[in-house]
Amino acid sequence: MNEEHKHPSVDVYLRVAAALVILTVLEVGVFYVPAFHPVLVPVLLVLSAAKFALVVMFYMHLKADSKLFTFLFGAPLLLAVGVMVALLFLFLGALTLKGAGAAGAG
Amino acid sequence: MTHAATGHHTSMGLDSRKMAFWAFIGSECLLFGSLISTYLVYKGKSVVGPYPHEILNIPFTSVSTFDLLMSSLMMVLALAAVQRGDMRWGKVWLFSTALLGLVFLGGQVIEFSEFMHKGLTMSTNLFGCTFFVLTGTHGAHVAVGVLWLLTLWVRALQGKLGPANAMTVEITGLYWHFVDVVWIIIFTVVYLIQ
Numbered sequence: 001m002n003e004e005h006k007h008p009s010v011d012v013y014l015r016v017a018a019a020l021v022i023l024t025v026l027e028v029g030v031f032y033v034p035a036f037h038p039v040l041v042p043v044l045l046v047l048s049a050a051k052f053a054l055v056v057m058f059y060m061h062l063k064a065d066s067k068l069f070t071f072l073f074g075a076p077l078l079l080a081v082g083v084m085v086a087l088l089f090l091f092l093g094a095l096t097l098k099g100a101g102a103a104g105a106g
Numbered sequence: 107m108t109h110a111a112t113g114h115h116t117s118m119g120l121d122s123r124k125m126a127f128w129a130f131i132g133s134e135c136l137l138f139g140s141l142i143s144t145y146l147v148y149k150g151k152s153v154v155g156p157y158p159h160e161i162l163n164i165p166f167t168s169v170s171t172f173d174l175l176m177s178s179l180m181m182v183l184a185l186a187a188v189q190r191g192d193m194r195w196g197k198v199w200l201f202s203t204a205l206l207g208l209v210f211l212g213g214q215v216i217e218f219s220e221f222m223h224k225g226l227t228m229s230t231n232l233f234g235c236t237f238f239v240l241t242g243t244h245g246a247h248v249a250v251g252v253l254w255l256l257t258l259w260v261r262a263l264q265g266k267l268g269p270a271n272a273m274t275v276e277i278t279g280l281y282w283h284f285v286d287v288v289w290i291i292i293f294t295v296v297y298l299i300q
Contacts, residue, residue, distance in 0.1 A: 010186050017179040024175065028168045031298045041299055048294035052287050059182050059283045061276075066120050069128045076132035080139025084146070091147040 006064035016058045023051050127277050131284050138288050141243055142295060145236040152231035156224055158300045163217065170213040171293045174248075177206035178286045181279045191269045197262045200275075203282065204255035207248055214245045237296065244292060247285050254278055 008016075027047045030036045036043060057063040062070050114122040184199030218238070221227075226234045258278055261267045267275070 007186070007189070010183065013179060013182045013186065017175070020175045020178075021172065024168070024171055027294065027298060028164065031164060044294050044298050048290055051290045055178060055283055055287050055290070059178055059286075060280055066118070068118070068120065068125065072125065072128040072132050073135070076135040077139075080135045083136075084139055084143040087143045087147055 007061055008058055008064070012058060016054050019054055020051055023047050023054075121273055123273065123277060124280075127280055131280060134284060134288075138243070138291075141236075141240045142291065145240050145296065148232040148236050152233045154231050156221075156226045156230070156233075158233055158237075158296075161221055161224055161226055162297055162300065163220075164297060166213070166217065167293065167297050170210055170217075171289065173206050173210050173213070174286050174289050177203050177210070178283050180206060181282045185272065185275050185279050188267065188275045189269060189272045193262060193268060196267070196275075197259060200255055200259045200262060204252050204259060207252040207255065207282075211245060211248055211252065214241065214248075218242075240296065241292065244285070244288055247288070251278075251282050251285050254281065 027044060030040065030043050030047070056073070062073065116122050116125060180199050180203040184196055184203060187193070187196035187199055221234075226237075228235050228238045255278060258267060258275060
């Protein structure tokens with residue numbers, strides 16, 4: 001298996017770079033436009049995820065490389081995101097054990 | 107030497123160094139995941155200033171972000187040049203990548219100095235502690251990447267890097283792009299979502 005032959009062309013690399021620059025400009029633009037502030041967090045997360053995916057798929061070649069590499073990267077990434085979400089729920093009080101204080105007092 | 111030129115392949119036909127490096131990057135996901143989680147958990151919990159909105163300089167960091175994104179482009183151009191045996195441009199792109207990495211590090215030094223001048227250190231508040239640990243760890247990774255790239259560049263100047271060693275350049279690129287994607291997340295989570 002010759003993996004080098006599956007790598008994108010220089011033209012694709014340049015197009016991805018252009019997309020990354022546009023997405024970054026959009027991110028900063030959205031940050032400064034007050035009209036976007038109610039939806040700032042979801043919009044920024046989507047733009048950031050798009051940039052992340054572009055770099056990983058084309059510059060790190062996961063789109064064309066073996067699926068095993070995708071697993072080796074994706075599994076710990078999912079685990080990290082899961083731990084992050086769980087910690088946020090726990091520490092920011094989104095999951096509150098209602099009545100725990102009363103039970104503890106009793 | 108023969109092994110270096112032909113590569114070490116697993117029974118699946120994949121390069122074993124590349125597979126090991128992807129496993130390493132997976133472990134790095136967990137490291138940065140824990141640091142970003144810690145930052146988010148303590149976000150808004152500081153009882154004394156300076157607070158993020160008072161101190162973070164978005165235009166300055168946007169330029170640093172652009173710089174790191176362009177360094178990723180230089181890195182893939184270096185890989186493409188080495189793969190086709192064009193070592194003249196391979197050396198140019200490798201050095202450009204390292205140079206942009208150094209510019210990013212210079213920006214981080216300026217930013218940290220400015221924050222310290224304004225009274226934000228690791229022991230000032232929870233924001234200072236989690237911010238410096240997260241961005242400092244990322245900066246240390248960039249510094250390692252710059253040293254790695256300069257080592258490759260010197261090897262290229264000595265004529266010891268060519269298409270036969272393209273996998274070495276590709277693995278260096280994997281590390282560099284990972285550092286870039288971590289910054290993509292940090293820029294959004296720390297700087298833009300205040």
